[in-house]
Amino acid sequence: MQIFEECGNTDVEGVDSTNACYGGTAALFNCVNWVESSCWDGRYGLVVCTDSAVYAEGPARPTGGAAAIAMLIGPNAPISLESKYRGTHMSHVYDFYKPNLASEYPVVDGKLSQTCYLMALDSCYNRFCSKFEKFEGRMFSIVEADYFVFHSPYNKLVQKSFARLYFNDFKRNCSFIGKEARDKLEPFSTLSGDESYQSRDLEKASQMVAKHLYDKKVQPSTLLPKQVGNMYTASLYAAFASVIHKKHNILDGQRVVMFSYGSGLTSTMFSFKLNDGQHPFSLSNIANVLDIPRKLESRYEVSPEKFVETLKLMEHRYGAKDFLTSKDTALLSPGTFYLTHVDSMYRRYYARKVDDGAVGCANGPQVNGH
Amino acid sequence: MQIFEECGNTDVEGVDSTNACYGGTAALFNCVNWVESSCWDGRYGLVVCTDSAVYAEGPARPTGGAAAIAMLIGPNAPISLESKYRGTHMSHVYDFYKPNLASEYPVVDGKLSQTCYLMALDSCYNRFCSKFEKFEGRMFSIVEADYFVFHSPYNKLVQKSFARLYFNDFKRNCSFIGKEARDKLEPFSTLSGDESYQSRDLEKASQMVAKHLYDKKVQPSTLLPKQVGNMYTASLYAAFASVIHKKHNILDGQRVVMFSYGSGLTSTMFSFKLNDGQHPFSLSNIANVLDIPRKLESRYEVSPEKFVETLKLMEHRYGAKDFLTSKDTALLSPGTFYLTHVDSMYRRYYARKVDDGAVGCANGPQVNGH
Structure with a gap:
């Protein structure tokens, strides 16, 4: 929703439709x-x-x-x-x-x-x-x-x-x-x-x-x-x-x-x-x-050990608060939004990897506050 | 969904729309x-x-x-x-x-x-x-x-x-x-x-x-x-x-x-x-x-102490498994569906309080398996 708000558009209808793979x-x-x-x-x-x-x-x-x-x-x-x-x-x-x-x-x-x-x-x-x-x-x-x-x-x-x-x-x-x-x-x-x-x-x-x-x-x-x-x-x-x-x-x-x-x-x-x-x-x-x-x-191959280690970190952070994510964005494609921070109130903050080809309202890297 | 299934109707469209009070x-x-x-x-x-x-x-x-x-x-x-x-x-x-x-x-x-x-x-x-x-x-x-x-x-x-x-x-x-x-x-x-x-x-x-x-x-x-x-x-x-x-x-x-x-x-x-x-x-x-x-x-008044006690039980059972609920249904209106049991696999079972005025497929109390 933040991306729409930054463009001045809050008149958007529709909410999550939740039901497993359907x-x-x-x-x-x-x-x-x-x-x-x-x-x-x-x-x-x-x-x-x-x-x-x-x-x-x-x-x-x-x-x-x-x-x-x-x-x-x-x-x-x-x-x-x-x-x-x-x-x-x-x-x-x-x-x-x-x-x-x-x-x-x-x-x-x-x-x-x-x-x-x-x-x-x-x-x-x-x-x-x-x-x-x-x-x-x-x-x-x-x-x-x-x-x-x-x-x-x-x-x-x-x-x-x-x-x-x-x-x-x-x-x-x-x-x-x-x-x-x-x-x-x-x-x-x-x-x-x-x-x-x-x-x-x-x-x-x-x-x-x-x-x-x-x-x-x-x-x-x-x-x-x-x-x-x-x-x-x-x-x-x-x-x-x-x-x-x-x-x-x-x-x-x-x-x-x-x-x-x-x-x-x-x-x-x-x-x-x-x-x-x-x-x-x-x-x-x-x-x-x-x-x-x-x-x-453009996929990047990781070893099974590294994959298991990453999942352990995900388990640890699932539903957690008060943490910063890795600053290393080398493996992300340009333009990717990624989580930077979950604060003590569980509020989530995102940034966007620079994308020279980006269009729309975005100007370089953005930090979306809550 | 069980109520529809019991009536032979599984051709039902639509899933949960989730967004707080909206x-x-x-x-x-x-x-x-x-x-x-x-x-x-x-x-x-x-x-x-x-x-x-x-x-x-x-x-x-x-x-x-x-x-x-x-x-x-x-x-x-x-x-x-x-x-x-x-x-x-x-x-x-x-x-x-x-x-x-x-x-x-x-x-x-x-x-x-x-x-x-x-x-x-x-x-x-x-x-x-x-x-x-x-x-x-x-x-x-x-x-x-x-x-x-x-x-x-x-x-x-x-x-x-x-x-x-x-x-x-x-x-x-x-x-x-x-x-x-x-x-x-x-x-x-x-x-x-x-x-x-x-x-x-x-x-x-x-x-x-x-x-x-x-x-x-x-x-x-x-x-x-x-x-x-x-x-x-x-x-x-x-x-x-x-x-x-x-x-x-x-x-x-x-x-x-x-x-x-x-x-x-x-x-x-x-x-x-x-x-x-x-x-x-x-x-x-x-x-x-x-x-x-x-x-x-037809509402029934309970004391604040009883209300707090009930919420404590809810907290305890939120997301829990392997428990039976109270058999006392005196306070439920006739026809009410209620949770009877959550098994060791978190599967939930319901029954329905007898309602002499019930219409449709239901015949007396039902137990809906998973």
Whole structure:
């Protein structure tokens, strides 16, 4: 908010939308609804999804990551919601949660979380399909979309998810599935829902028959999630950014189906329709501004020991007061805002690393008081 | 969410909107925008604002309270937003906040918080007025609205707030202010903004000249805030419910101006236009369902010692695991959901007190597992 205030703009609406990895999707929907509502005043909306995914010591720790994705929302966008086809599934479960308020680390029931994810995927897909069919008068199947983008805590789950949609289409008797694939999936057609979530054989068989479509429709979204690790609420949109980066020159007229999942649980399947757009809001310029190759290349490698040491410092400072942060900003990109100080009243102070290319109100390094 | 699931409905959209006492207003705006958006599917929206306002030992403790307000959102409502006149002011301040994650108690800078509130009120009012004037082609002043409802942490601030709007109208040269009032306020017309927030004499003078309008336009909203104490995010809507309760038979065609404030800070002034509506969504039936007199009468008085003891237990259990709550539900109203158990994994279990008049899916007492 300080950045807006410094520019003299305090007339900004909207507050945090909080719900695990689904928060960014909720904020996106809220912001798009605002633009479509009678109270919209013609200004752009801004959605920021950001999280750091950190885990206590153990097997999940190396899957962590961190990211922030910002989205500018307005009319006549090159990326637009197909608002009528949305399929949502919400349920009260304890699959992944943060009950210990003094710790940033989650309590995770990995097996339950994966089953919840796949059940939510099934439910959202069924709703998405039936809404599509109601409005379009024909069946939906995975061939109707050019890309599928999933919330991506780890890539194996993304592979399972797409195979699961394929299996759904098989059970729905979709005509694109040939005899060979049908024969491979037939043995699993009588499994109960719960059995089907647990069956390794089904997992293997469906991934195999879906492989050629996965490579075409899903693989382009996996770049950032594979490179950065889990990003919680930014994960889905980082995966989508990967598609823009890889395919921006052939996305005109294409449909991208998105699956957002937040533990707890909240989930929605929705779709984007894309068009080339006009500069500066063209897909090619968005890809240009994203500049993913440079960002990936500019990463700095630290040893696992150094990473563990950094997390120890984070644990120590989580919710703490009265400390100064390191003055060494060598590893920050120019323009980065960073925490300098938390005072005895827990008030937080930030500075910004000098960025010669900065635009707007900022003049060199800023210190934002409270 | 469990209540919806038990009824077979998991297709529910929307997540928590979190921002101190402003959260409920953010949720209301999000929900109304949803109904106005292209993705709305014809169902009602539901906004629940709830908080318990508790303070550490000290002078603020007796101002605490607790409440929940639920609002049903849909088209053709008897209470509708005048969406074009909204005035918002956001700023980054540490006036009231909860930095200690292990405690439910806030850190409060009372003097700063009051000044922030009044500055935000001025800013929102100016924006509200200029938007009104742009669309209506005439000046706005407090005579244009029949009622003013303020976020009400304590009644003295509500009195100051309305007097502040009157002082704003005086400075804007509004014609309804007679010579006598004008003479009383003239000595303060040259005060700087900051001086005017600190001046006790201005406070006294403006409250005096505004008194007759306060009694008419504000007093009806003060019933619940005075009786229940601070309710944080439910406070504004409990104050509005007081107006419905007291005036429902004469509200047709009237305008109610609302001022929502959340520390941190987020604030918006907006207005409702009311019409009698049609049963069951008539103002008189809403007043009937609210049944404020019975709810106030059914309160149970405890001694300050017992209250302090209860807060000690709350402190002890805040963020805790592995405990059972009291089995004594004698003081709960029939139909109330209550916490029974937090297990060793911090999972929470609820039951519902038997309510012979309950409708819907519930059959007697329920235990909602995770």
